Amino acid sequence: MKRILFIALILSPFWGLAQNVLSQGKISGNFQMDAQYYFQDSAIGAPDVPEKLLVNGFANLLYTNGNFTAGLRYENFLNPMLGYDKRYKGNGISYRFATYKNDNIEVTVGNYYEQFGSGLILRTYENWNLGFDNSLDGLRVKYTPFAGVTVKGVIGRQRFFFEKPQGLVRGADVDVSLNDFISKYKDAKLKITLGGSFVSKFQEDQDPLYKLPANVGAYAGRISMNYGRFDFMGEYAHKINDPSTVNNFIYKDGEALFLNLSYSQKGLGISLSGKRVDNMDFRSDRTQTGNVLNINYLPTISKEHTYSLAAYYPYSTQPNGEMGYQAQIDYKIKKGSFLGGKYGTNITLNFSKVNSIDRKNIDDSTYVSQPGTLGYSSSFFSFGKETYFQDFNLEVGHKFSKKFKMSAMYVNMIYNYAIIQGHLMETGDSLLYGDIAIVDMSFALTENKTLRLEFEHLSTVQDKGNWIMGMAELSIAPKWFFSLTDRWNYGNKDASKQFHYYNVGVAYVHNTSRIALVYGKQVDGVVCVGGVCRAVPASNGVTLTITSSF
Amino acid sequence: MKTISIFLFSIFLSCSLWAQKAEIKEKNYPKVPSVELKDVKGNTINTAKINNDGKPIIISFWALWCKPCQKELSAISDVFDDWVKETGVKLYAVSIDDSRSSSKVKPTAEGKGWEFEILLDVNSDFKRAMNVNMIPHTFILNGKGEIVWQHTSFADGGELELIKVVKKILAGEDVSTEGK
Structure with a gap:
């Protein structure tokens, strides 16, 4: 009650000026509702849903008035849809904040999302499709003392479904753009930005067996450079010993390195990335696993596939250790040339490979990752022998005429099922070798009506064998979308499991509102964003999605 | 609580x-909220201060993992020279790719030959401030920097709607009912 009075007191000046001041403010927001009605289908492995209907939803409201912004998000999981963490069950205000911002300073109280550098030691964000939200609830200050310099300080506790966890997170970050900071380099061709950050978490040690660090600190340094057509970005992060459930309670320090180099000119882009992660799982509760209470973000570097069969075996970051590289070339064959035709041809070539890190036991009496020990030793620059993931893919897109365009893609991948999914395939193998071919064609029927046909084929002798997929989508811009899909597991060695997964869908868009209705069967699989994944079980049902923003 | x-x-x-x-x-239409973003050259841009000398601006949210977004930007790219000549319109393509792929945004956009202003919204701060839920989500600002029109999703031919709105704004017509 006292708190309410306190807030009322703070807000009272607003009430006094209500009509004048508030009418200058703006309310905006957005919402989404996902509802699925489930049919029984034990044949495809769909879990039984006693509630029949499950609904996830949220609404964001944002109030802005001059330098002041406040917002909140209401969420409901009644009950959580299949594939979302059951601990979301319930509803409430999961996010609320107030921010004051002027040219030099920004202060936020309540929940906020923040990222230091590329996120190797701190990134809080929210992704509805993943059911991921690790926002901090506390205080954040951003300050720009001089042009080109930004200092940030954060403190708070992270979101844990609808509960309050105990762990505290504190951090500071400095970002210096040398060209803005030193005025004589303002127009220099070489642009350099430097950054450094420190993050510490606090969680009491109540472990009966081990003496654990209650405060765990991590630091990172980064540089980004631009020189004409070349760009370089590098970040290194280090974390002190942090025994946890994920790393099997070893006392080894953690490290991560993330490098990107690229060259861009009109019609040609080349990008190279390299990454090493060693024991870098970092969360505000050492006993948690899965996508909860993560403090940092370890991006994967492989391509994020969008076609269904290419995305069926997606890689997810292995925070305990991985080392990999990636290269991509984007090239546009010029308009008017023999291969370019009237509109030009786009070619994208991409390759990525991720291996284990090299691990040696620290002495003869200790096995690798033995709990309560330093775990292992690892040489920073040598790859481990085990392949976690490899992906070679080539995509060619060409517009033949105003009425017809087509793109074709080929993917060759190696997927370490045992490492990524945590167990062997039913066939007893750990590595899956897949070849995927995709053709995507668009026929413009009229100025705003387009028929799109998609054919995909995945061939593999492991796991569930071959798949074929066909899709037809008719769009009537800008409002209507109709689609028909069939995905057939014709290569399953168990003939009784050669299912068809058909889907019929319709979507209607009205400015910023979209209503989509889909009926059909969903394949069990994994949904990933940025290397963070959630498993989705098979299902059979009707899904309704409504989104809007205002 | x-x-x-x-x-x-x-x-x-x-x-x-x-x-x-x-x-x-x-x-009174809403203005663009103030968020600091980096452009692909490493400069810091305050979104509230973007302008086009009194001419309309298109802001389009996209990502490398979003097929329809790239389809929309490619469709616009094919006719963008004409649009600029006719209307002087400027397009900000705001990538919400996170650090997994944000360093690939510039080479990919250049590789496709796009001639848009490209901004990097690596932790979706601008996306949240603009109430963008699903992408592609496209906004059109009038010459005063006010958001007068917006639309989500893309189907081939949808780009024609955009230029129609831009032309109406230049002619001083009301676009708040456009597409309704």
């Missing part, structure tokens, strides 16, 4: 009623 939340919620609701009333009276 619950009571406070309800209390705040009711404040928001009453605010929204006032705000809406005011809008009907004088059609």
Whole structure:
């Protein structure tokens, strides 16, 4: 009650000026509702849903008035849809904040999302499709003392479904753009930005067996450079010993390195990335696993596939250790040339490979990752022998005429099922070798009506064998979308499991509102964003999605 | 806690009623909120300060993992020279790719030959401030920097709607009912 009075007191000046001041403010927001009605289908492995209907939803409201912004998000999981963490069950205000911002300073109280550098030691964000939200609830200050310099300080506790966890997170970050900071380099061709950050978490040690660090600190340094057509970005992060459930309670320090180099000119882009992660799982509760209470973000570097069969075996970051590289070339064959035709041809070539890190036991009496020990030793620059993931893919897109365009893609991948999914395939193998071919064609029927046909084929002798997929989508811009899909597991060695997964869908868009209705069967699989994944079980049902923003 | 939340919620609701009333009276369109983003050259850009010398601006949210977004930007790219000649319009393509792929945004966009201003919203701060839920989501600003039109999703031919709105703005026509 006292708190309410306190807030009322703070807000009272607003009430006094209500009509004048508030009418200058703006309310905006957005919402989404996902509802699925489930049919029984034990044949495809769909879990039984006693509630029949499950609904996830949220609404964001944002109030802005001059330098002041406040917002909140209401969420409901009644009950959580299949594939979302059951601990979301319930509803409430999961996010609320107030921010004051002027040219030099920004202060936020309540929940906020923040990222230091590329996120190797701190990134809080929210992704509805993943059911991921690790926002901090506390205080954040951003300050720009001089042009080109930004200092940030954060403190708070992270979101844990609808509960309050105990762990505290504190951090500071400095970002210096040398060209803005030193005025004589303002127009220099070489642009350099430097950054450094420190993050510490606090969680009491109540472990009966081990003496654990209650405060765990991590630091990172980064540089980004631009020189004409070349760009370089590098970040290194280090974390002190942090025994946890994920790393099997070893006392080894953690490290991560993330490098990107690229060259861009009109019609040609080349990008190279390299990454090493060693024991870098970092969360505000050492006993948690899965996508909860993560403090940092370890991006994967492989391509994020969008076609269904290419995305069926997606890689997810292995925070305990991985080392990999990636290269991509984007090239546009010029308009008017023999291969370019009237509109030009786009070619994208991409390759990525991720291996284990090299691990040696620290002495003869200790096995690798033995709990309560330093775990292992690892040489920073040598790859481990085990392949976690490899992906070679080539995509060619060409517009033949105003009425017809087509793109074709080929993917060759190696997927370490045992490492990524945590167990062997039913066939007893750990590595899956897949070849995927995709053709995507668009026929413009009229100025705003387009028929799109998609054919995909995945061939593999492991796991569930071959798949074929066909899709037809008719769009009537800008409002209507109709689609028909069939995905057939014709290569399953168990003939009784050669299912068809058909889907019929319709979507209607009205400015910023979209209503989509889909009926059909969903394949069990994994949904990933940025290397963070959630498993989705098979299902059979009707899904309704409504989104809007205002 | 619950009571406070309800209390705040009711404040928001009453605010929204006032705000809406005011809008009907004088059609005061929202402006672009202030968020600091990096462009692909490493410069810091404040989104509230983007301008096009009194001409309309298109802001399109996209990502490398979003097929329809790239389809929309490619479709615009094919005719963008004509659009600029006819209307002087400027396009900001705001990538919401996170650090997994943000360093690939520039080479990919250049590789495709796009001639847009490209901004990097690596932790979706601008996306949240603009209430973008699903992408592609496209906004059109009038010459005063006010958001007068927006649309989500893309189907081939949808780009024609965009240039139609831009031309109406230049002709001084009301576009708030466009597409309704």
